[in-house]
Amino acid sequence: MAFMETVLSLIFLLSSSLLLYSIVAHEGPESITLSLIHPFSVHSPFYPGKNRTDVEKTNLLIQATEARMQHLFPTTTMRQDGSWNGSSEVDDIATLVKLTGVYYLAQVGIGSFPPNLGRKWKSYFLIMDTGSHITWVQCEGCDPCLPLSQPNFPYRQSQSYRPIPCGHRDCPTTREDCFGTFCGFKISYGVRSGGPSTKGTIVRETLTFLSDTTRVRVESYPNFFLGCGLQSYNHMLPPQNQAAGLLGLGFGGYGTSPIWRQINKKRFSYCLFNSEQASSKLYIGERARMVGPQVVSTPLIRGSNPSLYYLDLQDISIAGSPLGLGRSLSAGCTIDTGAATTSFDSNVYARVRAGFVQYFAQFHIQPYNSRTRPRYVPDYDLCFPSPSGFNRFPTMTFHFRGANLVVQPINVFTKGAHFVCVALIPGAATTIIGAFQQAQHRFSYDLELGDTGTLFFAPEDCGGSA
Template identity: 60%
Template sequence: MAFMETLLSLISLLSSALVLHAIVEGPKPITLSLIHPFSPHSPFYPGNITDMEKIDILIQGTNARMYHLFLMMREQNWNGSSEVDDIVATVQFTGVYFVAQVGIGSFPPSPGQKGMPYWLVIDTGSYLTWVQCEGCNPCFPLQQPNFPYNRSQSYKPIPCGDPTCPTPNQDCFQSFCGFKVYYGEDPPASIAGAIIRETLTFPSDFGGTESYNSLFLGCSFKSYHYEFQEPNKIGGILGLGFGGPETLHFLNQVGKKRFSYCLSNFEHTNSQLYIGGAKMVGPQVLSTPLLRGSNEALYYLDLQDISIKNVCLRLQGSFSGGSAIDSGCPIIVLLPDVYARVRIGFVQYFTQFHIQPYDSGSRPRDLPTLDLCFPNLAGFDRYPTMTFNFRGADLDVQPPSIFSVGRNYICVLLKSGPITMIGAFQQMQHKFSYDFELGDRRRGEIGALRFAPQDCGSPA
């Protein structure tokens, strides 16, 4: 099925370069190749699994994302004498996140090596960049050696109480500037460690590499309740999220004003994330404000309504908590009341073609674990679009990003949850640029999200 092939290939997310050509900010933007989890080259590669298993992994990933980002995430003060339950620690990962290699530290005279390469998860829902360090106890399993910070020539410790410590409201880790984060509950996954200064090395858009010196980096020494699949190659996180101390924000540290990506429907096309680069301009480019929201690490948008095949659902006033956009969440999540009304909208659309949703009695066993599924009638191809009506811009989502289609089913990629969130599937085949030079700060805007349709599998 073409739709199933397109849907599964979307797991490659963040594919294809988003090359922007005007108003370049600095001579060398950071360009990171991102590897999707179902690629044989990915540290998350699950092996040869079925299409249904892939869909279920994405659903499980959405559930995990909601749990960790919205229900239980919190920060607490680290106390060097705390018991195990109070220690900060590690994020739980599923097979739906995207990773890039980053060089960390300086270890001359290794030929051509400006840093030890580590796979870091690209996370727009976290503002802290960290790696697991040598001497950790307890540690999560890692195939390569933990980062040997003491042997790096660019390592700079930050003493406890130093005015440059970016986390002054947290207690120190031993005698150093400390950090800690809890994710989840019962029991919480957590990491704890020291904030250090280090050199990070990235590929350059103009070839070669570009090193950034004396960046703040979390050095994780204690982790609890991890769920990495072994053998694990993931060393930490590259945080591109909002919130937290501004001095820790990655874009601020490298002196960039924007980052951008393009989500592809070509499974085997490597994607690229640009940090810095050009301002996104053009006749098809739309813009909507980036806002603060209830979860400080995420980016929010002013979602005003949702349309199905150009029919507005009249949801004005239903998004008082805002709507987040997150490339780390696979599929759409809607507040329960909004979900119920959107569900009715899809049922009404398919009813005109005499297609009724499966109920508990008629539902086949071999369906994805999604709530709203319809029989797939022979020859049916009149799938609707779904439009997110933001302030000043409409994001038109095409059918391959909305439906999982199999031999005997058409399932809608929707979930009910604690927030409205635009997932990675709904960002397919668009260029997106998070631009922090734009936005009216007096109105609470932190920047602007610019986007336009793009065949992300083709060279830009």
């Protein structure tokens, strides 16, 4: 019960299908480059183990998406001081969760250390999230701490560590968030007291990006606003957890600025993939720009959660047939790499579900019900028996303002030997397009073009050999 409460309260994240781990940064025209590794790959710190079945892996993705929904859109949030606040701004930082195999990690260097202590920086895996905007790492002296398989960040030894006094003009949070006499941050998850929470200080530090190009180099960014996690409560995590914090790529909100804004590179792109043996890149900077005959674009819009990227979703089609959702989508949708798979509010999901049922009915294929559903089928709501040799699976198209995202069947369904499930989840406060449906496309976020930015995307074979 404690585990499920923790999972449903947290997520960060980047929930989804990749691990980021080598990086290059440079001021000017060049870009930060991050290598992406599938979380179920043996190269991933989130590798769930060789004995996990495909159904067990699928259920991990479902659990993570449900937790993500709870994190992003709680009905209310409770501040650490006990006062109630309906704003999601205080709940924008996600903390670590059980190794569900659905998160992106970035290996970055933090701090500056004397030569006699070894490398000039300490390397940590941080969860990368487009739905959170504050970057933080767990620091030494924490009590209580999240379990971590390496030493916490030794900020006292770092020569570039700069604390910020409480109430100082450089502090991006208010006095009520101070940690002792220092500038601080507080985060809590869920709507009940006693739920998971983390707090600590906000400091100035140096972040270092390691090159994964043929020309080896290291680029560092001093005076970066970094959260230093010092107290974490009620988190049920495995002892060998390898993620030490979070790398925030969200749009913005209460607290520090996202990484792309702090390093003054207002464009980033990523390309997710299907195979556990694949790898890909995430770029921040000019290299993230997309051009070409297949590239389409749609404006980014603002929504209720300032950390998230919202899109004007106008309709959805199944096998090319529009569902006519119209006003049901008036709130738009979010696009989030931190959600493992796509989720809908109940009304939209009911229409989408009916569309898939109608499509398969023409082939005399009816969905499982509670009586006929085999135990080996994953926990998705809508699953069908899969007749031998059947291969007429439909596409699913998201119709945005000015652009269509056509999701191929491999990223709509999860399939076993005798079943096929629609990889969608009901119950979200708003539609969230998750990582599974984003795979095999490159997405580029241009945050200077248009009033609030523009999203470019195009189909792409994203994965190379890991």
